[in-house]
Amino acid sequence: MKYMTNLCHLYTNGCTSLECMPPDLGQLTSLQTLTYFVTGSSPDCSTIRELQDLNLGGELELSSLEYVTEEHAKASNLGNKEKLTHLSLKWSDHTTDVLDQHRSVLDALKPHAMLEFLGISSYGGTGFPTWMTSLTFLQHLTRLHLDGCTMCEEFPQFGQFKALEVLVLKRLNKLQSLCSHNSSAAFPALKNLSLENLDAFERWAATEGEELTFPILDNVVIVNCPKLTTLPEAPKLKVIVLAEDKAQLSLLVLRSNYMPYLSGLYLSVSDTEATPTPKLDQDHEVSLSVMNLTGCSFLFSSSLLQSAGGVWKWFGQLVRLHISSFDTLIYWPAEEFRSLVSLHSMIIRNCSKLIGPAQVKGCRTRGRDQFLPNLTALYIAGCGNLTELFVLPLSLTTLNIYECCNLEFILGQDDRELESLQHFDTIASLEHCDGLASENMPEQSPSPRINPFPCLMSLTIHYCNKIRSVRT
Template sequence: MPPQMCNLTNLQTLSDFVLSKNSGSRIKELGALKLLRGSLRISGLENVVDVGDVLEADLKKKECLTELILKWNGGEVDEASKEKELLNALEPHRKLKKLRIEGYRGTIFPDWVANQSFGDMVEVHLEDCRNCCLLPPFKQLPSLRKLDISGMYVSGIENECSGAALTKPFPSLEGLSMNFMYALERWPTGANQEGRFYPCLKHISLCKCDKLNVGLPAGCLPSLETIEIWNCKEMVGVCPASQEIDIAYPSLESIVLNNCEKVESFSEMGWPSPNLKHLKIWYCEKLIANRKNWNLQRLSSLQSLWLSGCEELVVISFPEEGLLPSTLTSITISRCGNLKALNGEGFHHLTSLQHLDIRFCEKVEGLPEEGLPLSLSTLSIEGCPLLSERCQRETGEDWPKIQHIPKIEIDGRKI
């Protein structure tokens, strides 16, 4: 940073205040910048030696700051209690709306983090706080809408969620994301009837939660709209078994599953929502192998289906007759290495289908004898050499079956 930043007493915007090695004491210069507003990042906090310098920064009095980002850039810590003292001294004004803590090296968070007096707080991000084994009680933040936790080694979050003191924990939370939580094994235990937890939760995203065996917490999530689950190796199901599945997720519209190798079914009780509109499955071979038991016909609102990454499965013909609901408007089939044919009997009733995308299915030999639905407006073929040759304009053997389609694209080229 330039020298004597403390002389810029009228400064209002400072995107990043960087503390380099041997200059951690400069954090106290922030004390003179009383007019700072908007977002402030303080980087290099591992270089701070004296907590007294942090207190002089006087973040508590900067009431025009709406976002605070506190960043440690690694390094070993000699005493965890000093790290907690440092973070405690960085307490901001209670009007703060967004908080991000990255690389914090302590084992426990100070009390101000998630204190319910932060009534305006709408977003919290914790990233790579690897020494912490407990989460702050975010459930008591009345306005919190987005919670993003990444790279922490907590095994469960029931201490965070099950407190009986609050009648409605997480009263405003809309988005919950947990990524690279390698030790996370369980969702909170206890009742969640009638949406007592997460009454406003719309989106759940999980990635690399290697020990978590079920994607959703038990109970009713009345506002949940989308689920995204990526690379969860031990997960065996998306929904918990012991609940009334038809009423638990009345608003659910979209499910994305990617690389969850042990998942065989969405739920033992059936589909989590009859209102599902979008289903995207990548590299979940056991689940795709079980597709005949999905009962997709129940999903009278399903519009788009994406199946990808069944390289090892022997899927000779797709889709099987009666497998898909007639409401589908878009289908993508990708990276199914053993797929040889598209089943005309499986397509003939798809009278609403508008978009068909076939990608990297090298063994597909051609289109069904019956042709494709007349409703198709877009056909895209990529990485399917045998099929591509048969669909060339005028010269391809399958051209008469697709010439009615307004937009055809083969290997990135419109024909």
């Protein structure tokens, strides 16, 4: 490739199987874009010294930095590449190098001060170099990603980056807080915050009792931060994503001042022992339009004799609902869902113990216009005990059913007025439904019988081996 002297742009994004770069890459003096550079251990590979005279701009990712020496890192001359806007620096996860070398190499890779994005992955040093901890450097940084810096004990004051809009922190085993001083003026521009797999993270500011406010934060992701017991002070928050073992932060959200103003809520809780949510103080509806729930057993009761609390009555404006992996969900939650009058799309996935309404005396919903009246799309998958669906609304346009191995009926057995699926213009896909006889396929000829799905446009049934008919 060294003979391609007129080459200006080399895009190698995502080529993560590359073991090294071709030799003498530095001879491509016309090169302006090089998105991914991997350092190899072979003498036939280019070292990052080859970047010295290249006037690169835009994005640059340097990978396998465990093979880089401090001398070569300095020779790469990153500090003078002022057209670079995005810089990613990556070591391998399981490097056996002397970890002090990581710090000296990172120090030598100091970029220019106008950098907009900085990502550092699998860095093995115990602290960061001074150009990262300086209170005056990188003041134009808008995005910062740190991932897998498991040995690090000293971190930058993240609030010092006044232009920072996105902060992503993952697998920082010894990080305990975001700020240790001057937290009152921190994060004036931060909009998106993601904290994932932070085993030691326990508070927002280092000093207990000190307040840390995120004035314009609108999206927060907190995944597996077991010691964190409080939510951020963020008056503009719109979207919350939580994944945790115990329903600690999830219950805090439901009781928080955020609820009336949220537009998206994504909760994943592994604990199946959590009790149903008690009735909460708020009586008014919230503006929530999208909700994704995984394993949140506290939101549903496992008994017909008790309700999961008054939380569901808030969600009258909910448009999309996705629930999955509810091992405690046994009975169809008709009462909880009765208030979801604006719901357009619902996904139910991997609720292995969920049974159909006909199997529980008194659980049938009467009146086809009383339950989810505006639902247009329903997707059900992996519900192995489900034998029958609830009474489907007339508004339904899309119905997808996958891997419900005990499902026998789409419509109720006792709904004699809904005797046929004939006379509907539908794209039907029926696969791996061994119990379905060909004579029971829906016909396209007119019928005087009542049409149960007047709006249905797409019907998909796959891997439902016990389904007998698409009629009742």
